[in-house]
Amino acid sequence: MSVPVARAALLQPLEETSWPERTTVVIMGGGPVGLSAAIMLAQRGVEVLVLERRNFDYRFPRAHLLNVRTMEAFHDMGIADDIYALGPQNERWRKVAWYTTVSGSGAFDGMKIGEVPAWGGGADAVRYAEASPRAFANLPQLRLDPLLYAHAVATCPGRIRGMQEVVGVEQSADSVTVTVQDRAAGVTRCVDAQYLIAADGGRASAELLGVEMEGPRDIRESISYHISADLSMWSEPDALLTRFFHPAYGPRPRATLQALGPDTYDRTSREWLVGIAPELIAGDPDDEEIVKTAIRASLGMPADSAITIHSASRWFLNGTVARQFRVGRAFLVGDAAHKHPPTGGLGLNGGVQDVQNLCWKLAAVLSGHASDALLDSYELERRPIAAYYTAHSLENANRHAPIGAALGFDARDEAAGWEGLETFVSESPEGVAMRKRVGEEVDENALDYSQLGVEAGFRYWAGAFAPDGTTPAEDAGAVAYRPTTRPGSHLPHVWLTNSSEGDDTHVTSTRDLVQATGLTLFTSDAAQTAWRDAVLAVGSPMPIQILAVPRTEEAWAAVREIGDDGAVLVRPDATVGWRTDRLPHDPAGALRDAVAVILRGGDAPAVDPAETFLVRVRAAATTLAA
Ligand SMILES: Cc1cc2nc3c(=O)[nH]c(=O)nc-3n(C[C@H](O)[C@H](O)[C@H](O)COP(=O)(O)OP(=O)(O)OC[C@H]3O[C@@H](n4cnc5c(N)ncnc54)[C@H](O)[C@@H]3O)c2cc1C
Structure with a gap:
């Protein structure tokens, strides 16, 4: 897929073969948040050097929902139009649904349990349009990351370096020195900078900077597969994201399905992301035939349907927030500063908004407009938001099991689940009451899929x-x-x-x-x-x-x-x-x-606003783990 980038270099080009001994800001990690920081700083004339341990090869879809505040930031960075051009070209994706299966011959196969409008679709369209000049977008990271990379290379030529792993960080009063292992050339070198942005997804920075992560980690494991498959037999016309329940699995969804395009994002999509609980895979999760059997069974696809598996990712649901977002001249951003489940799509979005908050402050301090104290406000402002987003994402993850519970699904009693489905479709008073209860639990998910108050309405409690x-x-x-x-x-x-x-x-x-x-x-x-x-x-x-x-x-x-x-x-x-x-x-x-x-960055509050949210994080994680 070609990436439409025609941007002028904003920084002096650097020879790819030459290494500066000193630069202004080193960015550790060339994921979406690190690359966004590079572009935002370059736009303000700040010299950067991005060090990425891998080779900018993109294999897994990951994040895809880009909310209106992020799209405003991407607009300012000059990439919003390219994102809209690569994403869905129609409105047939702004919906989430809950089903039993995609298809099948059983009495309850292919049955829709409920649906809600999502990401500014349906009845939400007007209020989303009123809230922001930019529309909510949908572009899997598999396509977004190369776009960000192309823009970063164009605006910061020679300064976006792959196969460079930061293995050490030392700070003095006026500089930070990073030790970099060149994984291609097999040499180690040091680079001095005035500031370091740690955008490494949480891989190494907390340990290198001595930062403690608060909150529960490894709460639950999930496996996601990027596949190609023909699902045109499905009756659902246009849900981007669907969760599937089954009586044998109890009240939690046993599978998640997300359309990945690249041309359409409804049932005619060619690519899909399938998430299944690891225990549904009867055998080696790396054995393709075993995985295909598990995917077909979880979604209710015909036994002979063709599936091509492109890549797989095992990941854990976490609920962690860094205790410090600033350590001397280093700043933690994105997943390095906070990690939570993708429910709510706040990870990448929160990360881009972290660097939008940080980069103008760095530029203001570097140009002598503000004192270093302004930089303290980055943590004051963003850490409570990270805690808020972490709590909300975990709570979103807990909003699906109540739908299954309202259907009478119980992991210890499969028969009760089948009876529940009989009731759900019956015209008896019990059936009417159950459909009402299930509908209410489905509607609760507006707190996730219509969460404009979370995405656009957050405010800082203290700061600059x-x-x-x-x-x-x-x-x-x-x-x-x-x-x-x-x-x-x-x-x-x-x-x-x-x-x-x-x-x-x-x-x-x-x-x-x-x-x-x-x-x-x-x-x-x-x-x-x-x-x-x-x-x-x-x-x-x-x-x-x-x-x-x-x-x-x-x-x-x-x-x-x-x-x-x-x-x-x-x-x-x-x-x-x-x-x-x-x-x-x-x-x-x-x-x-x-x-x-x-x-001067304002004043610290007497009570840390993050604390309230960290209490919610622990409560939601306990429910999720149960
Ligand atoms: C299934 C799934 C769905 C998701 N859906 C959404 C969604 O819809 N919306 C959303 O907002 N978020 C979503 N997320 C979360 C999102 O993917 C992450 O929040 C986002 O990728 C974080 O970006 P980042 O740049 O901070 O970190 P990363 O993307 O992890 O990038 C960090 C980079 O740093 C590099 N690195 C690590 N260590 C070093 C080192 N020592 N030196 C140099 N480089 C290093 C890594 O190689 C990597 O390239 C989802 C996640 C998953 C797993």
Whole structure:
């Protein structure tokens, strides 16, 4: 598959054969999070060197759901359009379903148990479109990672190095030295940098940096197979993701099926990801014939259906969060900082959002706009979110067994499960009641598949923003997203029809007006002169661009939560750093104070917000392990 990359180099090219003794930021790990960090830093003119222990060969699909906040980051990186072009070209994938089997001759084979809209589909389409200028996307890592790699190579030529394993990290007051084993040339060398980003998926960095991971690990094992198979006999028209229940297996789904395209992502998909519990494989999980038999049995495929197995992955469900996200000059990001089950698709998404948070801060410190203290806010802001995402992902994983339980499935009593299915399809009062209960348990999964509140509505509890003394609105929950300009929140998105350039036909999202390397002050045309004077008087170390939104922009007026002469100051990652309802008595003084708080990274909270979520992590992991 060709990758449509035509990007200009943003950094000075480096000869592939030459090794710098010193660079600005070393990125350990060339997975999606490390490569995203490289592009984000290069865009800000920061010299990087990515060291990846493998050879950038991509064999396993892994993550595929790219939520709207991640797509906003990918848009800023210039790759969103390529992702949409490589992903599904129609809407026949925004659904999750629960079935007994795909097909078969039994009375209950091929039976649908329930379905919910997912990832901005169906009834969710309008509120997803209102929340973000970017649509939710679906692209398996098998295709996303080469795209990110091609963009990273294009923007950072000669600086993305494969077969280079970081085996040692030493820090001094003003530098970090990594020891690199060149696995191709068989030599070991050292590289000095000002900072290290550990994006190694958790393979080595915690040990090298002496960081403890909190939370349960290896909770449950799963095996996933990337296969090609013809499932066109299935009655389900358009579910991207399906879970299959069987009375013999009890209340948990015994198999998961995900369409992998590459052309269509419904039952006509040619490739699939099949996840099955290891105990369903009667024999060696590396024996292809044994695995094919297990896949056919788990999905209810005809015994003679052809299956080609491309690759397999054994993985564990974990619930771990690093105790520290910063160790001196090193920062843990992505799976190196947090690991949780894929239920909710928050792993890669959370990782890209980690580096979106970190990279503007690194660039601001390296360019002298902010002090090193700003970098402490990376941990203050992102660690509670990682704990929140870990808890939510584990809870999502626990939302399927209640469907099976409502059907009467019991691992110790297969007959009870068959009776449950009889009841489920009957017109008796028991059947009506069971269908209602099952339906309610199915609908509970909106907390996973319609989780706009989790994906778009998270806010930082403490960090590089100036609190305005307001108390947060009551938690809107996992599904609802309530836009707000309260400091620490994501800038609300609205389409501005009248741009400040005076072009009436111009339509731009407020999010796309946020500056990548400076602060953006949103105010109205009524107050722009006063705020311009204030900005000039402040002489902020970090540039502040004023965005005077015409008062006629009603959509903005509806969400800005400030008066016409107030202002909202926004950081480069589209997080609100400060706001004022009115023009203060001393606008320059108020702005100066706010900028100072942002650039020194704010204050640590008295109580660690991550703790509440870590309690939820342990509770959910206990349920999952049972
Ligand atoms: C079945 C499955 C489905 C998933 N679905 C989703 C989903 O839909 N959405 C989602 O957001 N997430 C999903 N995830 C999770 C997602 O795959 C991970 O969160 C994501 O890959 C993490 O990216 P990363 O760059 O942090 O780490 P990785 O992808 O693990 O990359 C780390 C890189 O570092 C390299 N490395 C390791 N050690 C060293 C070293 N010492 N020196 C140099 N390089 C090193 C590795 O070789 C690797 O290339 C899923 C995961 C699985 C298993």
